[in-house]
Amino acid sequence: MAKKAKSTKDVLTVPELVYAEVSVRSVGGVSLFETPGLITSETVPNFYSESQLVNSAVERLRTEGFEVLQVGQTTITIAAPAEVYERVFKTKIAAEEREAIKEFGEVTTATFLECPDTAIPGLIEPSKSPLADVLEGVALSEPVYYFASAFPPPKAYWHLDVPADVSLGMNADRAHRFGFTGRGVKVVMVDSGWYRHPYFIRRGYRASSVVLGPGATNPSHDEHGHGTGESANVFAVAPDAKFTMVKINFVNSVGAFNAAVALHPDIISCSWGMSKKNLPLSAANQALAAAIANAVKHGIIVIFSAGNCHWGFPGQHPDVISAGGVYMHADGSFEATQYASGFASNIYPGRKVPDVCGLVGLPPKAQYIMLPVEPKDYLDTSLSGGSHPSGDETVADDGWAAFSGTSAAAPQLAGICALMKQVCRRLTPAQVRDILKKTARDVTKGKCCHGHSGTPGADLATGHGLADAYYAAAYAWFLCIITRTEEKVTEEEMQTMEDIILKTKE
């Protein structure tokens, strides 16, 4: 039963960063905020602005200390501390708690920002500011709530739910019961953004504010949905990891990757790339290779998806953990999926892709893992409806979509790496990859997209097979214990340890 909340006008704290929509003087001569008529698709051109005026406004807003986040056709999105607004617009900003209906129909209160000088709620009048000649008004952003459920929609076709089914498939449940949960380990994902979906909030996962890569905007939204959805794979395996998203926005992948490195994480997970079958690599590709090499040299574990039929780059770079795909049937059996890449690199001789695998669906679309996304984003709408496997049978605005690809495998492996780093901080990226390979479950059925078959032992279809969270973490734990002393561990002792762990596994 929802509780009725009271509206209050208590003194509240204004957030550190205040977001607003700025309207540049409209071509129609009437302010967007003062028009007596309705703003419709027919009348909206009256509220567009001259390009020169907009450019001038953007420049001058920046000069005054505002961050310009997005330049739209009718408004400019800005952000700055409240003091900047108060100085520039010679006003005061106050916080008010008002009644609001949040997710799950909960009637509660939310913090709204108000400017007491104007009659229109949330409007700042710019006439006393040095920007009066270009701006007609500034609208303080209001909190908005979507109505996505924390629970995935039930569907009759065979698919995996997070966290339970992915955790089970990656054999993470057993690791969790030993206390291996990724606690204290920093995992950064470079992707399309991250939306604070009720799925994450209700489970109390630890996620920091989104960091914007170069040129990226809108830190609180994930317009695509890919980053939000695939991040659920990290938490399914490592529920206590400290997670941060760097929003890439396609603009500069090297800069976004370096922004992730600058956060000094333990692990960087990337579910993207391009197809590069042969040399030469472009200068930009070399810059990306250098960024990855530099990260690994500094001890950061870097995971890249191998690709979905792509000759994935950087998924084939020698320093990354390359994530391929294995399909888990409803009876728990495994096979290589034809959706995922598997190849010997022509660019890096001797490099075989993938190293190990995560859980990935089958062609045509690998609509396999039901993942949380921002309601009405690209994936929510584009994958919705239809009949599985050509559609995910969800509705277009429910905040859930079924997808996977090797995009899902990379964060699953990142989760396992987080468990390993939790139990043995000093593991190097090379040791982590070695342990993942040694403890993976061999997959002897099916074919990868490039036509290679799963066979006993390592192969190009799945590398060393499906990664195993429990045995990888256990191996890392034992390794850390036996190498703790000054005394050198003999090869024989190492072999004994390996036998104990891997025989238990069999």
Add this chain to the structure above:
Amino acid sequence: MDEGISSMVSAEAILRSKSGRSLARADVAVTAENIEEFTPAAATIAEATRCLQELGFAIEPSGVTLTILGKPALFEEVFRVKLSLKKDEPTGGITVHPDGELAIPDSLRDVVEEVVFPEPPEFFP
């Protein structure tokens, strides 16, 4: 409102390495083992940062390369290139397509090897 003109775009400046080896035209795999050979000296990073800032670019924290940001017109003027901009739907990100290699101005030539716009990657769902 012209989306492209008012947007900031971003590129990577590949700096001259302290070993003299070219990263942009590396003839070996660039890996954690040899990355030191492709890394610029601290003085090169400082000088490149200063010069690029003087030209009007913003610099973001970077690794081996420098991430530079500026308006398209600034890139066109400094690097004598024509840019076409394409808005990616649905992310809203602006991808940049130059009509040729960016020409490094004399003031940067001692410290900057090349300036490149990374090609937009695709997600692998």
